[in-house]
Amino acid sequence: MTAELFCFGESGNAYKAALTLELSGYDWSPVFVDFFNGEARSPAFREINEMGEVPVFREDGLTLSQSAIIQLHVAKKTGKFLGRDRDEVMRWLLWDNHKMSGQAGTTRFLMNFIPPEKRPEQVIGFLQGRMKAAYKVLDARLSGRKWLADDVPTIADFACCGYLYYPEPFGFARADWPHIDAWLDRIAGLPGWKHPYDLMPGHPSDRAPKEDK
Amino acid sequence: MTAELFCFGESGNAYKAALTLELSGYDWSPVFVDFFNGEARSPAFREINEMGEVPVFREDGLTLSQSAIIQLHVAKKTGKFLGRDRDEVMRWLLWDNHKMSGQAGTTRFLMNFIPPEKRPEQVIGFLQGRMKAAYKVLDARLSGRKWLADDVPTIADFACCGYLYYPEPFGFARADWPHIDAWLDRIAGLPGWKHPYDLMPGHPSDRAPKEDK
Structure with missing residues (x-):
């Protein structure tokens, strides 16, 4: 049976799971x-995931939520991208959830997906400061190594890159972080790689007509 | 050899690891x-953990960072608090890192540990809104069940409670969340439980004299 991933194009958290599935040939x-x-916070969706979040993975009666859990499940099942040191891979998955995607997803939302007059500028500035600290850690880590948690790509790479391919501005410029930049090119060079908007349904332009009304 | 946990009293993230160690009789x-x-962001500390964060665990040449990794290590080694469904335990550890502690730790810091005139009120309000959504998920989850990820306590409980025993205000009132309130009492009733300030060195009062100068 084909596995299902509940997702939408703008979600970098869903992208982590979708990219792992795609690159694994799932x-x-x-x-x-x-x-x-x-929809993600509707009672019907909370029946599937009480956390009210995507991604959710379903296959043969199994339901999983949290992108890292889905990534781990797929990696274990396919034997791909799991890395040799599970603790090291998990360490970067957790760091990403806490320090990278947590900030990046929120900042991107506030800067792009709410009406400009409602943008909380102090919040955006604060979150950008925290992201800068995270980019610094990531860039330093990738200095002199190709992949985050092993000498081959792992699901840790597919987690930390979750928001970094999106075109909408949120305070991340690849040119400022040369090691991150080169690493994003390496990930994008993996066979089967796709951009989030090519991998999942839903795009900001889908909502444009409403804004024009 | 006695294991070492690099920590400080005010850190709820370190408390998760310390509490797991203590309740396991480690x-x-x-x-x-x-x-x-x-110190956490000093070059010397980054030699131990490039992420510049506590907690860090060291034992017999093994160094681990990220509270959930340490919790998992201790639970696997002692066979305690690991739960039966690893994915379910991990799901709540990840959710905590992203949606609970990530917000709570930052908000508590901004409200208590920087000079009042520097407090970014818009950021505090924004983060409190996000925390409220998290408390709602947690309270609903604990409605009709005693523990988060099993019918016995697991490391998921010791993660999600990380910031909730602290006395400093950060927008969490136990009385507003009856199921969380009862669950915190259950955790505090476990043999060997200790409050963060009794388990780890460092307390806000240690810095009071400096402020009085």
Whole structure:
């Protein structure tokens, strides 16, 4: 049975799981969640995931949430991208959840997906400061090594890059971080790699007509 | 050899690891990190953990960082608090890192550990809104069940409670969340439980004289 991933294009957290599935050659298909109309926090969706978040993975009666759990499941099942040192891979998955994607996803949302007049500028500035500290850690880590948690790509790479391919501005410029920049090119060079908007349904332009009304 | 945990009293992230060690009856001792004078971000500390964060665990040449990694290590080694469903335990550890402690630790810091005139009120309000959404998920989860990820306590409980025993205000009132309140009492009733300030060195009052100068 084809596995399902509940997701939407703008979600970097969902992208981590989708990219892992895709690069592993998994038999999967995306199920669109209409986040921008509140579907992820609806009672029906909370029946699937009480946390009210994407991604959610379903296969043969198994339901998993949290991108890292899905990534681990896929990596264990396929034997791909798991790395040799599980603790080291997990360490970067956790760091990403706490220090990278947690800040990047929120900042990108505030800067791009709410009306400009409602943007909380102090919050955006604060989060950008925290992200800068995270980019510094990531860039230093990637100095002199190709991949985050092993000498081959692992799911840790596919987690930490979750928000970094998106075109919408959120305070990240690849040119400022040469080691991150080169690493993003390496990930994008893996066979089967796809951009988040090519991998999952849903794109900011889908909502443009509403804004024009 | 006694294991070492690099930590300080005010760190809820370090508390998760310290509490797991203590409740497991592990042979450990705390090593104070002078976070408030920048030690966690010093070059010397980054030699131990490039992420510039506590907690860090060291034992017999093994160095681990990220509280959840340390919790997992201790649980696997002692066979205690690991739960039966590893994915479910991990799911709550990840959720905590992303949605609970990530917000709570930052908000508590901004509200208590920087000069009042420098407090970014918009940021504090924003983070409190996000925390409220997290408390809602946690309280609903604990409605009708005693423990988060199993019918016995697991390291998931010791993660999600990380910041919730601290006396400093950060926008969490136990009385508002009856299921969380009862669960915190259950955790505090476990044999060997200790409050963060009794388990780790360092307390806000240690810095009071400086402020009085």
